[in-house]
Amino acid sequence: MVNVGSIIQHALHPHGHSSTHHATMDHKPTTAHPTRASHTRRWISKMSSAYTKAQTLEWLSFIGYKVTDEVKEQVETDTFPANLENLNVISRLYLVAVPFENTTLQYDPAHELNIEPQYLFQRFVKEKKGSCCFGKSGLLFEMLRSLGFRVYGGQARVNNTDFTPGATAEKPAFTPPLHIITFVQPNVDNTDTYLLDVGFGGTGLVRPILLEEGADVFGCTQTEKHRLVRRPFPGRTSAQDPPEDMWALDILRVQPGKSEKWSNVYMFDEVEHYKEDYIHANFYVAKFPFGTPFYGYVVLIKNFFVDKDHEDLGTLLLFGDQVRRNVGSNSEVLRNLKTEKERIAAIKEFFGIELDATEALNSIKGRASALPM
Template identity: 30%
Template sequence: MGSPPTYTEAQLEAYLKRIEYPNTNDTVLKELREKVKTDGLATLSDLMRRHLCAIPWGNSGLHYSQHHTISLHPETLFEKIVERRLDGYCMENSGVFFIVLRSLGFHVYATGGRVSRAAATGVDDGRYMSYGHMILIVVVDGEKYMVDVGFGNNCATAPLPLREGATATHIGASEMRLIKDSLVEFIDKEQKVWIYQTRYNPTSVWVPNICFSDVEFLPQDFAMINFSVSQKRTSWFGQIFVCMRMIMDPGEEQIIGQYVMSGKEVKKRVHGQTEILQVLHNEEGRVKALAKYFGMSLRQSEIQGIQGLTSELR
């Protein structure tokens, strides 16, 4: 299979410009690699935060295209997300981030995750879907961290140590944490997995979002998962178009909200307050809104690709 993929110096510089990393001068990569060695966690947190706020999470490739497929090839991902400045769903966003982190010198690998029925359907019965998500495990100073830049609205907004019960700020008053527990469907209850949970405020209940182990998955594993998520007839990804991007505070120190396009609305959520920015009546309006709020400029052939699909706005 050859060596794990990495990006070139020119590609890394282009990525840093894409996420609006400050001071992208001739020495930025040298300085950044030094930060990886001397202050890895802060550097990882900064890159993750900027990625989430610059690169939208979405599934446009399954709707606004002529092929309605998703490729996880490193160069295809780079062209789509960095050069074309489009969105990507979990394995696209995390796939690019995975290669960038490795190229910068981080010790990182990927594992698979199951999305909970609570997150997928709103019904928390303790059950989970089949493997359909990518989680990154980054090792910093000997400690493992969960890193995720591809889970939409409830995506983790900072690296979470694989440590039970450590609560962290999510967005505004909402919180996130990891616990380790068995699943209701496991026969062997001694087997436990990590469960990523969020809650809206300190008095609300914790909602399970994803479960995962820290066992490394290989590219061929994600090829199978990607095919299922993008092509299975019952997968909602091929039926509904969504797009989301996080919002950073003016000081660029924390994530304070998100832009969400779903159905016929574009919403802005900041500090728990939701504002409807635009009601979408047709495809022309949605395409313009994608450019305005998410920086996505679609080609005419891509725009025409949604014609006749259930996700087309008529």
């Protein structure tokens, strides 16, 4: 799941946002060091994966992880070093390898987002295509389990204020819990827990963040930063005293010479969610005509590395009728699209995804997302 307003802001104003809390951001080394989490969280159990060891090795090669004989033996014998260093490397390689996109929803006759594990493996690894959050995060979730990481899935409520009539920064609007997130405990000897999210899109995390009040990490470049804070969910009516806070993921983007604000991306709790929850939420995203961006917009987002150290990321974005390239505070329009034929050609040119033109044109015809034929 990704927020309509977030995508549009990212497309038109890569460092614009609407929400709360003025702040400034110093330029520091890329690796942030938040305080350590408490050891009071429950231990996440290791679980089996939907993928075989052979599939896991093929996936590691696909994302660009160097699969040596030693790594092959580690995967096959369940001795792969499932630690924070590898979590960082693997998640970032995967983020770049697989685009965020909803072409099946718009250009496929069924207008569905298939999130079945074997379908996702075929689509990502074999066909070099992408999916939305349920697909991208869902496959990574299962691959992490295959590699020995201790993980479970959650769901977040996305800030949808910009595209909800009557909503304001003071009275924000949120979606139902439609966005899949992942909790990971990468240390073998404690319950330090990290939030991982490779499936949000333009304003989402690009590296794991420690699940701790005030923890922060840099985003695509050092002009972008994410933090975690606790705050009450807007509009709550619970009589609990004191009211229970939720986690809030906020983002800060820097524009030279301008005062900056933190804005909220989404809010979540630590409740575990399951396959049935994701099937239900995925159906809502694909079929409900209001409240999500996927029904009414064609969206493709692909990250790419901009330096040899793989620290900074750029973003290639197709939203509606425009293709943009964003790196830090710099944004460039690459193509304005006037017809569906032009957009289908651009999807292949910029994202490497080839559609059956006849089927695609027939499938999108008459939908709110369609351009002139």
